[in-house]
Amino acid sequence: MVRLRRRWALGLLAGGVSAVALGTTEPVLGRRRSGTLVRRQPPPVEVENRAAGTPWWPEDGRRATNDRHRQIQGYASTTSVAPGESIDFHVAVNPAGRYRISIHRLGWYDGAGARTVLTSPEFDGVPQQVPAVDPVTGAIACRWPVSWTVRVPDDWTSGLYQAVFTSADGWRACTPFVVRDDRRAAALCVVLPVTTWQAYNQWPRDRRVGKSLYNGYAATGRRDPRLRALEVSFDRPYADHGIPIQLTRDHDAIQWLERRGYDVSYATSFDLHSGRLDPTRHRGIVFCGHDEYWSWEMRRAAEQAVAAGTSLAFLGANSIYWHVRLGPADDGRPERLVACAKTTPDPGEDSAGPTVTWRVVGRPEQALLGVQYNGIVGSPQPLVVRAADHWFWAGAGVADGDRIPGVVGGEADGVHADVPRPSGVDAAVLSASPYRTRDGGHRVQNTHLYETPQGALVFASGTLCWTMALNRQGHRDERIERATGNLLDRITGRAGPSAGPAVPARG
Template sequence: MVRLRRRTALGLLLGGASAAVIGPVDPVLGRHHGTPPARRQVPPVERENRAPGEPWWPPRGGRAADDRRRQIQGYASTTSVAPGGVIDFHVAVDPAGRFRVSVHRLGWYAGAGARTMLTSPELGGVPQPVPVADPTTGALDCRWPVSWRLPVPRNWVSGLYQAVFTSAAGWRSSTPFVVRDDRRAAPLCVVLPVTTWQAYNQWPRDRRVGRSLYNGYRPDGRRDPALRARAVSFDRPYADAGLPTHFDRDEDAIRWLERNRYDVSYATSLDLHSGRLDPSRHRGLVFCGHDEYWSAEMRRAAEAGLAAGTSLAFLGANSVYWHARVRAGRNGRPERVVECAKTAPDPAADASGPTVTWRDLDRPEQALLGVQYNGIVREPQPLVVRAADHWVWAGTGVADGDRVPGVVDGEADGVNAGVVRPAGTTLSSSPYPARQGGRRLQSTSVYETPGGAVVFASGTLGWTMALDRRGHRDPRIERATANVLDRIVGRSRTP
């Protein structure tokens, strides 16, 4: 407790003023120095966060659904939608009965974490079947009927939303979607990694038929990588109560961004893939969490944006690792299937090449990020600071060799000396025990392009936890992140 108070004091003394904060002083980042609040145009997300919020999960007075009984589960017809558009929800209820859908926008909301936007009328639900896996790819493609159609109100603010399905018996599950802003280009656009969410989706996690791009089930119910799917579909629920794997890492970053009043909008990796998200309209793209599966179109768009001056901030690790292919579902709906064979030859290979790692295609992720994946962290380790005089560490009070507890967690990136790397700065050198065996070295990286764009890679899945998660928040990581984003949007701090 004493250590926490000293860190907070350090943030107050050294943190300066956050270029993204107006009004109440953040205990770490301070107050914005610039246009007086009365004359400043309030961005949509900041204005939205003034509304009263309430926690959206875990369910209060309810019970989380599971894949064994599938009490209530559902999926959305699209991963993102613009205000004025339409999104359908396909819901199964077992046993048949009444249910409702509530829609929540995730954000800061004075610490509540979400705001309830609306609730559907009472609807009727019935059981729906688990489909037979595609005999070639293993994909599970549900064709459930539409249970409820939502015309998205035109005044809804861009963000990450959750549709929560609640049965009359109190069982609950959910599915995420993003509301884009196709009209206004915010300085920062947060890109949610839906292709990776779906890659990890083991629905149904029933020890029988569920499949992800990692595992299938043997007859004895044990997971087996040899039985993994080669393709996964968005036309199915997320496993159990509907929370994607690693989803909480994105939540951590979103709460922090909105708490500190950054002017942001939101999109998905499929928006980057399709061209709906044009990186050149933004000063920077922020990839919050675990963003492992990238199509050739995604990488081409990000690299073109970088060449045109759009910065890239990767706050997770193991990003841009697998080359994936995106195609339409069996019903013709576009962008509903993610393919990744993970072996060569790839029977479905096209002009973009086989779906193997980007390294196998001679386009290693380090060439873009400055670091690349090098292991799974067996247990959380401190991030060991390097290049403490660099502008990323400004105002944090750190010195070379300082250890920031628990930040190296989950998966880690490092510098591979034998792989091409942009000229930049390594900001940490953190030894960690790898699950694969031995000890490896985690590295955080930053570089700037000749055109003035910044590419930052935290090199650890623990970074966003240090931004906003209870028991993990660290003012040094908060300040370093603010330094990166303030540099991207062209704002400065006062001492």
């Protein structure tokens, strides 16, 4: 039987089991105190996905802006917003001309992938300058004027949204933001890794000025890691067309979760950092993409959630690798900077320690995840199944040693024998996949799962290609879909073909 935390069990007994609490996709019958049977409403995301969808971005990328000409680009004033709150968009158009902004919610929508929720009137746009680089930190922070302010309507469903900027002559760019649901606790909350998105953002990618936490540009126009920024700002567009480099991995997971009808809401790294997101209100927290850059506050919140019985599912790899410091803009607006020196001394070091890897500060990621980053995969490799009789693989039709093609790719995690692992838990290593690193080394990828005495499950897929196997055309694999469904059904308490008696996990 699926273990329910005490406060969840009491809530279900008091109010009747609901589709919202269990994450089911069909309305179920509950009972009023009078004994009358009433029909419960389905989760908001399921209702949202019944609406007609409209693709939000041309598949061929026609007329996509680039950073050399910056035909149209923009950024948002915040990474997340709740209904009733406002968000500003700052847009530059080169040359000056008319433009519109459309806002789209990304989801399943019967395969359309998005729904258009709002379109602005036409505005007059003008060029804006690329600001000077901060001589100490390398940060590039724009101070473009506000172009349009949107008060988020009460009926916008929590999700990942894209604001698309389209000029009169057809050039397009965009910027992402999240609409939270602070009023209602969904069974699962997906945390979008905006700190990692920004870490990789090298706007403007013009071979002259742009900087990320990885590279700057040498005088030759070549990228040079010695010239990288120590801080990056959210007060700037994402490079070129505005889609963050790693966002497609998150989008694959979002589409799959919504296609499967899970009761989900959405938040960002900053929400976890600030406390706007209380993980213990949810049955599980899903980190679906490349989630590499974590603040002390983020990690503390995740660890406290596990201790309280909330489950964590990491569907990517190389998670919780860099320790970062999050800070305000120069004018005091909160949560606009990500700082990561990556080496010592760290000029901004505070009581949380230097912004280097979590391993260097004595908190290796394996202590929470059960595995940790061990290499860049030279070319996609099969995931080799282990512990096939574990409930995680139930119904997937796999045996030990089966090879699931192309699932191990990008970056990979593995169990490090000399690094502390979570203690006092039931742990299982669910794959053991040999691969060759980009520099010719030999490593083994591991998918890992453990359960705490408090009933929390902590899952780490150990590969950046897991979400592609859930959703992406040409990569989907029913075995990975079934196993992931088993995991999330167990976390949410959702009845399904994968629900059944727990099988003791093996290390």
